[in-house]
Amino acid sequence: MTDKSCEGSTRIVSLAHRYETDIAEFSFGAIAYDNDSVGRWLSVLYALLEGASEALEISRDDIDGTLSWTPDGRRSFVLFDTVPAGAGAAKRIAENLGKVIQFAVDRVTRCDCGEETSCYGCLRSFRNERHHDKLSRQGALSIFAELKVEATPEVVDGPWGETLAYTSQSVIELLLKLSKRGVQKPELGVDLGQHYWPVEAVWMKPGVVLVEGYDEERDSGLGSDGYTVVKVEDTDADQLAPLLPAG
Incomplete structure (x- = not known):
């Protein structure tokens, strides 16, 4: 602004605001978490969001999510309504979690991008652009496999073999x-x-x-x-x- 070099110190900050909304939190107790597996967990998070949007016909813009921790120290998924005060989407996800997980597995299974990566047809969106290098179909599918959730036969053997x-x-x-x-x-x-x-x-x-x-x-x-x-x-x-x- 002054055309002069800045001589002060710099620091990285994150800007946020607090608002009340509906959330659904859950964890997979049997699945281990460590710093090397953050990409797998993020991949599952965004698979669940896309699966919820598709399974329950919720606009993807109306829901989002993040990784968190339970009080007893387990890694957890938090899905929430992006609408202030909530619109009931998180509650519907919690009530239909089995269906949401199945749609999530089917979505990442049927995508034809490389398993070691991801695309806008399975996990990526403009909202999660900062995580694109960590997201992979393989990461999500590996956790779903540990949960013993498989894609429906219709996805593996699609109509007319497609x-x-x-x-x-x-x-x-x-x-x-x-x-x-x-x-x-x-x-x-x-x-x-x-x-x-x-x-x-x-x-x-x-x-x-x-x-x-x-x-x-x-x-x-x-x-x-x-x-x-x-x-x-x-x-x-x-x-x-x-x-x-x-x-």
């Missing part, structure tokens, strides 16, 4: 049921229409498109382009299979 790395579990389960019914394999994970809308799957004949989430602009645009738009949230294999060609 490994769908960036596809949500609900979409994978629906596609797997369709493939087992002998439905023709669609084009998966493509962009369609005049505005290149991303879709989960498309059967070009008879022009049926499978999408996830609610987006009026996308759905009306695809409809104008002649496609029949089906939302994952509004259908099941019984309803969808009769609309599709056999393999």
Whole structure:
């Protein structure tokens, strides 16, 4: 500011503010922790956050987490609502922890990046950028293996033999049921229409498109382009299979 060299001392500080919110804390008592395993624990932390977001349909921006310690000295995971005063997300995670863990395992299993690293399709986000060099699928999977939690068969043997790395579990389960019914394999994970809308799957004949989430602009645009738009949230294999060609 003064165009003069600073002659004072420097120190590193962390800035923070205190606010009340909902938290869920838990630990895996049988899993040892030491300074060399911090990367593994961070990898599990962010796998759990991504798994919770996917399993419980919670916006990833509404939850975050950190490593902490229990009163008796065990390493623990603390997941919390990022919304001041809380929005109940942490409570839902605690109530559905088994489902969250399963979705976390499935997410890191089906990603196709190298196991020794991670990517934005499994563990990385802009929020945890400072930890990117420590996060790995291998680290998370090693702890899940110690907990004896395995990926669901649908993830290992995906629909039509495909490994769908960036596809949500609900979409994978629906596609797997369709493939087992002998439905023709669609084009998966493509962009369609005049505005290149991303879709989960498309059967070009008879022009049926499978999408996830609610987006009026996308759905009306695809409809104008002649496609029949089906939302994952509004259908099941019984309803969808009769609309599709056999393999």
